[in-house]
Amino acid sequence: MAVPKKRTSIYKKRIRKNIWKKKVWAALKAFSLAKSLSTGNFKKFFCTKNK
Template sequence: MAVPKKRTSVSKKRIRKNIWKNKAYFAALKAFSLAKSLSTGNSKSFFVRQSNNETSIK
């Protein structure tokens, strides 16, 4: 079984952790931005079928 020979430095560990956190942050930001544009109806890249409630009420 492969075992690392030397201990990973604290700074290298922090750098890797921050890269991982930044990826998650930007993915969440993108998802939130898409959700905002969908809720306001300003989305140009994502299409949502609108339910037609007015015809079913009549």
């Protein structure tokens, strides 16, 4: 017989949501850095350009 699950508290839901948001933010920053490095349009990142 199926038993209904207990409801997740708002506190736990907020923690999980914030973890997800941090991962998304890190992925966006990494993508932005890769994009700027590939186009050579970076200013605050030290990288040697290959000729």
